[in-house]
Amino acid sequence: KRVEYFKMMVPNRAGQGARALDVLHKAGVNLIAFSGFPQGGGAQMDFIPAKPAAFRKVAKKAKWKIGRSKRAFLVSGDDRVGAGAKLLGKLAERRINVIAIDAVCSGKGRYGALLWVSPTQYARAARALGAR
Incomplete structure (x- = not known):
């Protein structure tokens, strides 16, 4: 299945993933998959939402820097x-x-x-x- 994903760079500190996932949970955004890993001096989180438009809306409201989907x-x-x-x-x-x-x-x-x-x-x- 073809999917869209969005990446977000965050500081590599405890709780970053939990905070991001909590925002999505409270907004009712369902994820097909989520991945996080160290990247450079920080961390990269990849989100694969079931509904990319809903994810974009929540990310914009939360002022996340996600860039274009891949x-x-x-x-x-x-x-x-x-x-x-x-x-x-x-x-x-x-x-x-x-x-x-x-x-x-x-x-x-x-x-x-x-x-x-x-x-x-x-x-x-x-x-x-x-x-x-």
Whole structure:
């Protein structure tokens, strides 16, 4: 599935993620995914909202500096041995470089993965993955 994500840089201090997620919770914004990690001297938070327009509205009201949305993929399926290898193999066959991937098992026989490719390879990756 094609998804939009927004990144926000924050100080790398305790509570930054909790505060941001609380703002979204109180506004009723549902996230498909959230990721946070150290970046430079601070931290980067990536938000993948179910409804990007609702996220933008809340971010603007909260005066967050989020910039333009970017694109990624959300992949899900039945959890089985080799699921990740098959997924990445589809892209490797077409010489599409994966910039980053985060994958998890739900514990209920399903897996999910977020993956990022270069904007110049996004359309090709979408075709390779059968993403809508």
